[in-house]
Amino acid sequence: MEWLTIPSVSTLPEHNDDVRRAAVWIQNKLTATGFHQTSIIETAGHPLVYAEWMVDATQPTLLIYGHYDVQPTDPLGLWQSPPFEPEIREGNIYARGASDDKGQIMLVIAALQAWIAVTGKPPVNIKILLEGEEEAGGEAIADYVSHNKEVLVADAVLICDTHMPSASQPSLIAGLRGILYTELHITGAKTDLHSGSYGGVAPNPIHALCLIISQIKTEDGTIHIPELQAALPTPLETEKSFWKEDPLNIEKALCEEMGVTDLVGENDYPALERIGLRPTFEVHGIAGGFTGEGAKTVIPAKATAKISLRLPPNYNTNEVFSWLKKRVEQLSPQGYKVELKNIHAGDGLIVDQDNHFFREAACALETAYNKPPVFLKEGGSIPIAALFDKHLRTPVVLMGFALPDDNIHAPNEKFNLQQFFMGMKTVADYLGRLRK
Ligand SMILES: [Zn+2]
Numbered sequence: 356m357e358w359l360t361i362p363s364v365s366t367l368p369e370h371n372d373d374v375r376r377a378a379v380w381i382q383n384k385l386t387a388t389g390f391h392q393t394s395i396i397e398t399a400g401h402p403l404v405y406a407e408w409m410v411d412a413t414q415p416t417l418l419i420y421g422h423y424d425v426q427p428t429d430p431l432g433l434w435q436s437p438p439f440e441p442e443i444r445e446g447n448i449y450a451r452g453a454s455d456d457k458g459q460i461m462l463v464i465a466a467l468q469a470w471i472a473v474t475g476k477p478p479v480n481i482k483i484l485l486e487g488e489e490e491a492g493g494e495a496i497a498d499y500v501s502h503n504k505e506v507l508v509a510d511a512v513l514i515c516d517t518h519m520p521s522a523s524q525p526s527l528i529a530g531l532r533g534i535l536y537t538e539l540h541i542t543g544a545k546t547d548l549h550s551g552s553y554g555g556v557a558p559n560p561i562h563a564l565c566l567i568i569s570q571i572k573t574e575d576g577t578i579h580i581p582e583l584q585a586a587l588p589t590p591l592e593t594e595k596s597f598w599k600e601d602p603l604n605i606e607k608a609l610c611e612e613m614g615v616t617d618l619v620g621e622n623d624y625p626a627l628e629r630i631g632l633r634p635t636f637e638v639h640g641i642a643g644g645f646t647g648e649g650a651k652t653v654i655p656a657k658a659t660a661k662i663s664l665r666l667p668p669n670y671n672t673n674e675v676f677s678w679l680k681k682r683v684e685q686l687s688p689q690g691y692k693v694e695l696k697n698i699h700a701g702d703g704l705i706v707d708q709d710n711h712f713f714r715e716a717a718c719a720l721e722t723a724y725n726k727p728p729v730f731l732k733e734g735g736s737i738p739i740a741a742l743f744d745k746h747l748r749t750p751v752v753l754m755g756f757a758l759p760d761d762n763i764h765a766p767n768e769k770f771n772l773q774q775f776f777m778g779m780k781t782v783a784d785y786l787g788r789l790r791k
Contacts, residue, residue, distance in 0.1 A: 358384070358423075358457050359441040359450040365401055365424035365491040374401045374487045377423045381460070381485060382406070388464060389471050390483075398495030401487030405506075409480045415789055416480035418509035418747070420739060421460035421516060422489030425452035426764045433766035447769040455763035458770035459515040459756060459778065460485065466782035478790040482509055486739070489516075492536075492699040493738055500742050510750075511712035512743045513785075515778065517733055517755030518763075520603050522774060525720035525728040525781075527713070528753035530631065533666040533703035534736040535675050539564065539683065541658045542692040550652040558690045560658035561643045567686045567693075568660065571679075572636045576620035576629075578664075582678040583634055588667050590632055594732070598625040603729070612759055631732030635665040661698075665734060668703030668741075676700070701738020702745075710750045712789065719785035720754065723777055754781070 363377035364370040378395055385393045385406040396403040401424065409416070428438040428451050436442040441450035448458065470477050484507065486496040500507060519526045543558030550557075572578050590598070606626045609618060620629050643658030645651040666675060676697045687693040707713065708730065720728040733753075740751050756778035762768045 356441040356448070356450075358461070359448075359452055360439050362428075362439045363424045363452070363487065364427050365488050367427060371401070374424055377457075378402045378404050378485075378487055381423055384464065385483065388468055389476070390481075396499065398499060400491070400495040403487070403496060403499055404483070404485040406483040407481070408477055410476045410478075411480065414479045414791055415510040416482060416508070417786070417789060418482045418484065418507055418512045418743070418749070419463055420484055420486075420512060420514045420743070421463070422456045422486045422493075423452075423460065424487040424490050425455070425457070426490050428766070430766060435767055438766075438768070443772070446772050448772060448775075449767060449769045451768050453768055453770040454518075454757040454761035455768065456489070456516045458775060462756060462775050462778040463513070463515055463782050465775075465779045466786060469779070469783050470786060478786050482507065489737075489739070493701070494699070496739055497742055500739070500746050504746055507747055509747065511710075511789075512740075512747065512749055512751045513716075513782075514737065514740060514751065514753045515755055515782070516737060517735070517753050518757035518759055518761065519755065519774075520605065520608075520729065520731070520759065522758060522771065523724065523726065524603060525724040525726060526731050526755075527706075527708075527716055527720065527728050528733045528755070529706050529708065529730040530668055530732040531704045531706075531737050531740055531753070532631070532634075532732075532734055533668060533670055533672055533701055533741070534663060534738070535666060535672045535679070535700045536661070536663045536698040537676065537679065538696045538698055539567070539660045539662055540694040540696065541567075542656060542694075543690070544654070544656050547656050548654040550654050553654055554652075557654045558688075559654050560691060561641070561655055563688050563691045563693070564641065564643070564658045564660050566688060567683055568638055568662070570686050571682060575622070578634055578636045580675075580678050580682050583670075583675065586670065587634070588632065588669050590628060594628075594632075597729075598627040598631075601625065601627065608759065627732075630734035632667050634667060634670075635734075636662065637665075638662050665736065666703060668705045670703070672700035672702060673697075701736050702741035703736065704741040704744055704751065706740075706753065707744075707750055712750045712752055715788040716752045716754050716785055719781050719788055722784055723781040754785070756781075 390406040438451035541560040644655035
């Protein structure tokens with residue numbers, strides 16, 4: 356709860372000092388836990404926190420990853436209790452970062468503390484790497500991992516930053532989508548114009564923006580980028596039948612979580628496939644023109660949209676950017692200056708399930724929850740997982756304990772305390788299983 360009071364919002368420069376405070380807080384916690392070797396690693400952006408405890412050279416080494424930064428809190432008015440004043444209500448702890456990802460880091464540390472309390476040390480060699488820019492592109496850690504492979508050498512990576520379908524159904528992540536985040540800038544006249552004097556002849560960038568966007572993704576949810584469509588992967592047969600049967604009734608759960616009556620998008624594909632494997636094209640914000648109260652008949656000179664694509668794991672994000680750019684250029688109406696910027700990108704990942712570390716994770720979950728885990732392709736992106744896979748060439752285990760209604764990235768983020776304790780128990784068991 357103390358850690359949750361620190362507003363480590365990585366995307367807002369006014370919180371830079373808070374982000375650092377959150378890094379120092381967790382470094383101190385790791386030292387107090389018994390890690391002799393801890394450090395704050397300076398980067399071009401927010402610092403990384405590193406800790407290491409090598410107990411025995413004959414034992415495997417587990418690298419644990421997490422992020423101590425959090426999403427912004429707006430709209431603030433929708434929070435029932437202030438985002439950085441954690442409060443426990445009905446078995447949940449409410450605060451920004453409670454679930455994503457401070458709470459999940461703490462359950463891993465609690466599992467380590469349990470081992471240390473009983474045996475004096477962790478059961479296997481532990482390396483911990485925590486970043487402060489996960490919600491802001493994660494450039495510092497990408498750079499660090501690619502240049503410090505020898506420091507991070509490990510037999511497997513454990514990431515607790517994902518969710519389970521429900522409190523009674525554990526899961527392991529089998530794949531993650533990649534992400535490409537862009538900005539579309541459109542300019543018309545050299546200055547804002549009056550619609551009485553110029554309406555009918557003046558270019559309107561907001562209109563051009565809407566035209567381009569609506570032609571790339573049409574009403575049926577199809578994304579009209581030919582190269583993207585040509586490279587779409589075919590799902591596994593087991594996945595196809597799981598998605599089609601939908602034994603967890605996820606379509607209904609999704610409607611309830613979102614508070615909507617119908618799902619939108621590519622109706623020919625099951626919801627789980629649309630979330631796990633199909634590409635997306637989402638507009639996150641549009642800026643331009645007059646949005647104040649009352650009427651002002653301005654024809655804006657400029658308009659901007661923030662647009663991201665979630666991508667199946669087999670795509671190269673730079674290539675996708677060039678396809679999108681080409682498409683935007685083709686669709687740009689006469690009389691406008693159109694520019695597409697690549698803001699950030701991260702690769703997806705297909706998780707290797709055929710290894711000791713993944714199998715033991717499944718056993719630990721089954722033991723704790725009394726039910727075998729389902730293997731899910733997750734719609735979200737954790738680019739660092741792909742980076743670890745690429746640079747360290749070790750198995751990556753994504754075992755998360757958040758729940759679908761944790762409101763991560765939204766008002767009233769919470770973490771279920773029962774899940775905290777179950778997670779702690781599962782991870783403690785998992786660490787023991789890795790010991791030779
Ligand atoms: Zn996260």
